[in-house]
Amino acid sequence: MDKVPCLLSVVGQSVQVITATDSYNRMNSMSSNRHQLQCRISHTLWAALESEQSRTGDSIEHIVERALANELDLKHHSLFQVSTTSALVEGVFDGCTRVHDLKCHGDFGVGTFEGLDGEMVMLDGVCYQIRAGGTAHEVVDSTPVPFATITRFVADQHFRVDQVGSFEELLSQIDRRRPSDNLFAAFRVEGCFENVSLRAACKAAPGEKLVDAIEHQSEFSATQEIGTLVGFWAPLYAKSIGVPGYHFHFINASGKFGGHVFDLSAKELQVGMHVETDIHLAIPETQQFMAANLSADPSSALERAEKDTHREQGPG
Numbered sequence: 001m002d003k004v005p006c007l008l009s010v011v012g013q014s015v016q017v018i019t020a021t022d023s024y025n026r027m028n029s030m031s032s033n034r035h036q037l038q039c040r041i042s043h044t045l046w047a048a049l050e051s052e053q054s055r056t057g058d059s060i061e062h063i064v065e066r067a068l069a070n071e072l073d074l075k076h077h078s079l080f081q082v083s084t085t086s087a088l089v090e091g092v093f094d095g096c097t098r099v100h101d102l103k104c105h106g107d108f109g110v111g112t113f114e115g116l117d118g119e120m121v122m123l124d125g126v127c128y129q130i131r132a133g134g135t136a137h138e139v140v141d142s143t144p145v146p147f148a149t150i151t152r153f154v155a156d157q158h159f160r161v162d163q164v165g166s167f168e169e170l171l172s173q174i175d176r177r178r179p180s181d182n183l184f185a186a187f188r189v190e191g192c193f194e195n196v197s198l199r200a201a202c203k204a205a206p207g208e209k210l211v212d213a214i215e216h217q218s219e220f221s222a223t224q225e226i227g228t229l230v231g232f233w234a235p236l237y238a239k240s241i242g243v244p245g246y247h248f249h250f251i252n253a254s255g256k257f258g259g260h261v262f263d264l265s266a267k268e269l270q271v272g273m274h275v276e277t278d279i280h281l282a283i284p285e286t287q288q289f290m291a292a293n294l295s296a297d298p299s300s301a302l303e304r305a306e307k308d309t310h311r312e313q314g315p316g
């Protein structure tokens with residue numbers, strides 16, 4: 001008699017392999033936008049899965065997610081960059097694409113909205129707008145976007161970081177895991193943040209450039225927030241296109257609070273790293289973009305916009 005196939009069940013962000021007599025009903029509160037997959041697989045496949053798990057130390061959920069993304073030809077190592085930092089620094093804030101188009105290219109990312117109207121976080125395919133004081137809400141798909149960095153996030157590697165006293169400490173721990181300064185990478189960092197210091201860009205006046213618009217940004221902080229950091233590393237050579245170095249935005253578990261990250265602390269965080277191997281640059285065809293002078297190096301303006309010594313330099 002044939003053996004009963006294994007039952008593979010993916011629940012939220014955890015995976016359980018269960019038999020007919022097992023039961024499961026738990027759902028990670030932070031993964032409400034994720035789906036549950038349940039199917040039977042052969043013992044041969046199951047043995048191969050277990051072998052891959054012990055070889056890589058990765059969870060079965062992550063192995064399954066990677067394998068599915070590859071099989072279904074989801075371009076999960078492709079970065080979708082809308083507009084450029086050189087344009088953002090020059091005040092090119094007119095929308096050139098919409099949230100719907102971003103979702104066609106990924107489910108994870110950061111950016112800003114038309115007129116520099118707040119910070120953008122996309123997490124698990126839900127796009128949030130964060131305004132003054134950190135108030136966040138989900139936006140409709142027709143919302144115009146002038147600048148964003150989006151990917152389809154499937155972690156290549158997971159690791160835990162402990163006793164994170166500052167944003168700098170988190171970044172230096174992430175540094176040790178990044179394969180190269182010359183590759184783009186995305187990071188999903190989850191946990192309970194003892195403290196998180198944030199900002200939200202506030203709508204720019206007509207004609208205002210980034211450095212001036214950031215003068216009236218909203219800065220705020222929170223304690224004991226459970227949530228997720230959505231962020232990227234971009235190589236220095238890409239400074240006219242993406243934000244060089246690290247750039248992180250935060251959204252809390254309820255999706256009601258977030259911002260562009262200045263500083264943080266946490267006892268323990270889970271980090272997923274996703275290395276990008278190609279870029280799709282969407283060049284705006286707006287009148288404003290076409291008329292802008294984009295010949296200047298945006299680096300110093302990005303640093304001034306940041307107004308502090310943090311290693312990440314974030315305009316949106």
Ligand SMILES: [Zn+2]
Pocket residue numbers: 110119247248249260261314315316
């Ligand atoms: Zn930002």
